[in-house]
Amino acid sequence: MYIDPHVHMVSRTTDDYERMAIAGCVAITEPAFWAGYDRSSPKGFHDYFSVLTDTEPKRAAQYGIAHHTWLCINPKEAEDPVFAREVIDIIPDFLERENVLGIGEIGLNKNSRNELEILEAHLQLAADHDQMVLVHTPHLEDKRKGTRLIMDAIRNHGVIDPNRVLIDHVEEHTVRDVLDRGFWAGMTLYPDTKCTPQRAADIFEMHGTDRLWINSAGDWGPSDPLAVPKCRDEMRRRGHLEATIRKVSFDNPKEFLSQTGRFRTDVQPTR
């Protein structure tokens, strides 16, 4: 039994839900993200948020998977602050939907001033509505700088409790800083551009298992919706205790996400 706390199922087929369920997935969370193209109007986001709060929960429930979501405009579409603020303005209309856990995945992409302005606007939105936060950190060469800028922005905001923030896509050069500043941290298991299951297991061995989880971030690019069970298998092959494997793939995400009061793992298959 496991939780995949970051996966973009709008980009995946129903077959993936079935495969994940067979592999033991009981719950997922799906942050709003860049769909591979820029949406041309806030109405496009309204439709997207409707999919995340209505269509996907029903699709997941067919296979006994509890679906949850986070809402935002992704930093890849934040270079136009006027447009981004128009999207942010419609988010409160969705915050009372029962599968919404908070604001995410917000953060930075290329570490620009406009992205930072919109990150700060999202943090204010989270504070105004007492929402938890899921953070996207930049890719590759931009990650270390962006992770630091994001953590500084949250600290400078002053209202957001780090224990209610998960900073995702950490790797060996960012994980220690994130944990030391009191945040939760997520490792994304990607074939090329983030952590492999082996490196994630290494990081657990070097940095411990507290406030740290794994996710697939399966989406429309090279990614694997079964990456979490593959990392569990890697840890099992190394001889780690079942309690350790359960902690990083079930207990930790459940503990963090349960702070919302909306997280559940008990959906019966509806098909």
Add this chain to the structure above:
Amino acid sequence: MSIEPPSLPLSRSEVVDRYFLEHRAKVLDIAAFLDRVDRAKGGTEEDDFRVRSLRASISLLLDGDGDRTKRILDLLSDPSDQPIDKAPMKGATGAWDGFEGDAEGSTG
């Protein structure tokens, strides 16, 4: 309840037995990539910050110190600390385009 950080349960020989062939193949892939760059026409490898960064990363593998993964990720990272004025693109290249190091691993 907090569980103690799990140490690697495998012995050194078990790690080698289990992972050697996989990483032998990865080293050969790197060698083949650098040979391919050499064989390709047009430009020079010195013109490309990504290849320079990769050669410098390889030298870190052999310097005898630990934390290799972190140090290579640091080498490939943008070292600046201020936001840029405008995002030039959505994607990332995998290496910092201002890298001026050389094949010996100097970061300039």
